[in-house]
Amino acid sequence: MKRRSFLKSAGTAVTLPLALNGLRFTLLAQTPQTEQLLRASIGSDKALVIIQLEGGNDGLNTVIPVEDSNYYTFRPTIGIAKDAGLPLEGNPLLRLHPAMSGMQRMFNDGEMAILGNVGYERNSFSHFEGTENWNTASIADFSQRLQTGWVGRFLVEEFPGYPQVLPQDPPAVQISAAVSSIFSSSNGSMAISLTDPAEFYALVNGGPASDDEQGPDTKSGREFNYVALIGSQALDYSESIRRAAEKATNKATYPAESALAASLAIIARLIAGGLQTRVYLVKLGGFDTHANQLARQAALLQELSEAIAAFIQDAQQLGIADRVVGMTYSEFGRRVRENGGGTDHGTASAHFVFGKLVAGGAIHGGPPNLDDLAGGTNLKHAINFPCYYASVIGPLFNIPPSSLGTIFPLGLCDTLLPLYNQQPTGVQDLPDQETPERMDLQ
Numbered sequence: 356m357k358r359r360s361f362l363k364s365a366g367t368a369v370t371l372p373l374a375l376n377g378l379r380f381t382l383l384a385q386t387p388q389t390e391q392l393l394r395a396s397i398g399s400d401k402a403l404v405i406i407q408l409e410g411g412n413d414g415l416n417t418v419i420p421v422e423d424s425n426y427y428t429f430r431p432t433i434g435i436a437k438d439a440g441l442p443l444e445g446n447p448l449l450r451l452h453p454a455m456s457g458m459q460r461m462f463n464d465g466e467m468a469i470l471g472n473v474g475y476e477r478n479s480f481s482h483f484e485g486t487e488n489w490n491t492a493s494i495a496d497f498s499q500r501l502q503t504g505w506v507g508r509f510l511v512e513e514f515p516g517y518p519q520v521l522p523q524d525p526p527a528v529q530i531s532a533a534v535s536s537i538f539s540s541s542n543g544s545m546a547i548s549l550t551d552p553a554e555f556y557a558l559v560n561g562g563p564a565s566d567d568e569q570g571p572d573t574k575s576g577r578e579f580n581y582v583a584l585i586g587s588q589a590l591d592y593s594e595s596i597r598r599a600a601e602k603a604t605n606k607a608t609y610p611a612e613s614a615l616a617a618s619l620a621i622i623a624r625l626i627a628g629g630l631q632t633r634v635y636l637v638k639l640g641g642f643d644t645h646a647n648q649l650a651r652q653a654a655l656l657q658e659l660s661e662a663i664a665a666f667i668q669d670a671q672q673l674g675i676a677d678r679v680v681g682m683t684y685s686e687f688g689r690r691v692r693e694n695g696g697g698t699d700h701g702t703a704s705a706h707f708v709f710g711k712l713v714a715g716g717a718i719h720g721g722p723p724n725l726d727d728l729a730g731g732t733n734l735k736h737a738i739n740f741p742c743y744y745a746s747v748i749g750p751l752f753n754i755p756p757s758s759l760g761t762i763f764p765l766g767l768c769d770t771l772l773p774l775y776n777q778q779p780t781g782v783q784d785l786p787d788q789e790t791p792e793r794m795d796l797q
Contacts, residue, residue: 401751402626404619404635404666404681405506406659407535410642411485413689414704414734415723416652417455418469422448425725430693433648443469448722454657457664458707462716466667467709468774471720473743474703474736476729478687482643485686485700490537492741493765501765505744506634507540508762509754515542524595527634528625530618535636599628607669609662615639616662623666627673633752642685648697659683663709676711682747683707684740690732691725702729703736708747714776742768750775 420426421437440450441459449471451459461467475494479485488494493501503511510526527538603624609616618637625632639659644651663681670676688704703723709715720737729735741763749759749771759767 400631400678402622402633402635402679403748403751404622404637404679405537406615406663406681406683407636407638408642408655408659408683408685409486409638409640410644410685411482411687411689411700412642412655412685412704413644413648413652413698413701414471414706415689415691416648417452417656418471418705418718419450419452420448420722420725421450423722423725429691429725433693433696433698443718444716446718449718452653452656454653455660457660458709459660461664461667461709465715466711466713467707467715468713469718470706470708470738470743470772471718472703472723472734472737473706473720473740474688474734475739476736478700478702478733480687480700482686482700487536489684489686489740490535492744492763502539503541504535504537504539505741505762507538509748509752510538510633511540511542512758512761524599524631525592526632527636528596528622528632529636530621531636531638537636538634596625596630599625599630602629603627603673605669606672607665609665609669610658613658613662615658616665619662619666620669623669623673623675626670626675626679644689645697645699646695648693663707667709667711671711680708680710680712680747680751682709684743688734691728691734692732701733703734706743708774712751712775712777714774717773719772719774738772739766739768741766742772746772746774 415426415430416433416435419435419437419440421435421440427434435450435452437450439453441453441456443449443451443459444463449469451462458467462469475488477494479488490504491501492505501508506527529535529538600621605620605624607623609620615637622635622637639655641651641655666681667676670679683706685704685706688701689698690701692698723734727735745759745763745767748754748762749756754762
């Protein structure tokens with residue numbers, strides 16, 4: 356079976372084991388495309404860390420419109436009092452959730468920006484479709500629905516020859532059990548899942564998937580041989596990752612009993628150890644707060660805030676703060692009106708971009724407009740999510756406007772959001788695009 360045919364037909368990632376600090380994580384295949392990415396991207400030592408908030412985080416109780424009386428009318432029992440919210444310097448209309456003191460300090464210190472009301476129209480309110488919409492930067496009910504992930508399109512735009520050759524370091528690393536569709540490309544899946552060290556080394560050292568043992572000359576045998584080949588390539592990844600991890604030690608103290616914090620600690624070590632991976636993805640689940648939202652969301656936002664604050668502190672102490680940018684996303688927000696101690700699936704939400712490179716202390720998208728709701732209960736978005744994505748990766752990796760138009764073909768924004776302290780030349784003004792007739796993303 357041809358490598359390309361195999362990858363296109365594979366619905367799930369090849370599973371192979373690897374662990375650092377006891378955490379299992381996923382590696383995405385490096386390719387000639389990604390090799391060019393590592394060499395060609397201006398600021399080639401930059402890394403993007405994406406944090407997915409699974410379940411649909413409630414943006415209204417995350418970044419709170421404390422001066423809008425409508426907020427307390429719509430949320431008489433789960434609304435957060437103004438005095439409890441954490442002040443954001445220069446922004447008297449909004450306060451941060453009281454559990455997010457670490458991220459409050461980052462915002463006030465100029466290391467974090469807030470993007471309010473990010474989303475799109477015609478939300479299906481489905482977890483699966485919402486996640487696919489955000490992962491692909493397109494919308495499910497349109498005939499123009501994209502079948503590839505926006506990060507995958509970013510990589511394949513740079514490296515159209517994938518998957519013929521693997522570079523030394525993986526272009527992307529996902530720390531979770533299943534590979535996200537955010538990394539899918541027109542050339543097939545770019546993911547290899549590594550889950551268990553003992554099984555991994557048994558596989559590559561004389562086991563069934565060693566280079567010396569071949570399957571029969573049949574369809575199943577050829578597929579077996581290709582899996583074995585991927586296994587041997589994964590060994591190269593494990594060695595480069597292990598070398599990077601051995602070169603650095605975390606200097607900050609991360610919260611205990613937090614999988615998110617442990618994942619970010621590994622990422623900090625890998626970046627500091629010299630791994631040239633471009634994109635990392637980690638997840639924090641549990642945001643589907645239909646009931647008991649006050650307690651559940653508070654615990655999750657505290658974990659998020661403390662983990663990010665520790666990661667940024669670690670990046671500073673490791674000397675990599677000027678190389679790392681982080682961002683969050685979630686499949687949707689929550690409805691404005693509370694419902695039985697919780698909230699139902701909604702539309703737009705608040706998100707965060709953080710790091711030393713970020714022009715922090717700014718709020719883009721403005722406070723939510725609770726006087727003008729979609730259907731009487733949902734927020735109208737002020738920033739479309741492709742514009743959010745492009746504003747992060749365009750300047751970070753110096754992607755030209757024409758390539759941004761290819762990565763996000765269903766619409767962007769006239770001007771990228773000014774998220775960075777120094778906006779690279781040539782990425783602010785985007786080419787004119789014809790938005791599909793039903794695709795009103797602006």
